[in-house]
Amino acid sequence: MRITANHRVAILQHQGILGSIGKTGLTLLRYSEANIVAVIDSESAGQSLPKLTGIARDVPIVASVEEALGMNPDVLAIGIAPPGGALPPEWFAELRCAVSAGLSIVNGLHTPLNHHPELPFPLREGQWIWDVRQEPKGLKIGSAQARQLACPRVLTVGTDMAIGKMSTCLEIHRLAKQRGLQSQFVATGQAGLMIAGSGVALDAVRVDFAAGAVEQAVMQCATDCDLILVEGQGSLFHPGSTATLPLLRGSQPTHLVLVHRGGQTHIRNHPHVPIPALPEAIALYEAVASAAGALTPSRVVAVALNSRDLDETDSRRAIQQIEAETGLPCTDPVRFGPEKLLDAILAP
Secondary structure, three states, rough: OOOOOOEEEEEEEOOOOOOOOOHHHHHHHOOOOOOEEEEEEOOOOOOOOOOOOHHOOOEEEEOOOHHHOOOOOOOOEOOOOOOOOOHHHHHHHHHHHHHHHOOEEOOOOOOOOOOOOOOOOOOOOOOOOOEEOOOOOOOOOOOOOHHOOOOOOEEEEEOOOOOOHHHHHHHHHHHHOOOOOOEEEEEEEEHHHHHHEEEOOOHHHHHHHHHHHHHHHHHHHHOOOOOEEOOOOOOOOOOOOHHHHHHHHHHHEEEEEEEEEOOOOOOOEEEEEEEHHHHHHHHHHHHOOOOOHOOOEEEEEEEEEEEOOOOHHHHHHHHHHHHHHHOOOOOOOHHHHHHHHHHHHHHO
């Protein structure tokens, strides 16, 4: 299942346009091919989406699902991820309104909504609820099968969580297809799955099968493929992250792209956990990816900078500093395009 251009989508985005919980919805606005007809965010209602976000998509921001119904959506996508993974009661009431009005629901929360006792069932004919975070069936323990593939396998890795690993992959993927390459994007999180329709919701998989789930997703898209781009999750430096190791083991990457937020010196919300200097971060990722030589060597070939919090002058200065510090090409793929990154991946 995926959100397609045939769907008229409203995105539930309360406190997610300007706040820190709206990554999923903002990703849909930037990359989804769906016809997005409304964004629902009571604190930003009536304002300009492009001015608030820099996303060149002129979609009206409304205060409620009831108001969004006037734009005739047929799907409500939950674009926010509140702490704890559940919607507060006043926002859950928005879901009841949507389901009662006949809208299908795309749900990226940890809480499943199919057969939820607080929603009005049965659904109408043609109406559905897609709980994105589900463990695939038939999983096996990882076995390093992906290292046998002939095509390059690129994994984005990060100095922290939620810094742009998926956006980097999607920008490279879009450019690769424009250049005529048979590029495949392997989604590993809820927003990526909503866009791509295939992959694995890694945080829904039992830890023993996580590497195997990534391996299965990579192997399923490897036929007649020039390039595989695997969406990264988490960070080796984040004390709460469990996803990065299964991604390294399951994808057996030939190339790594390190993603870093400009000016960030410690893990967000954990000031006592510093981010090491980028050359040290690069060395660690390369050592872990190759299992200190037991597996195929994997190189960090470029750095993607998330410069959202910097103006353009400071962004370009930061890019130059990172290139001097690491000896690797660096760019902000959203702001300046991903050409440097793809060129580094394809270089002999």
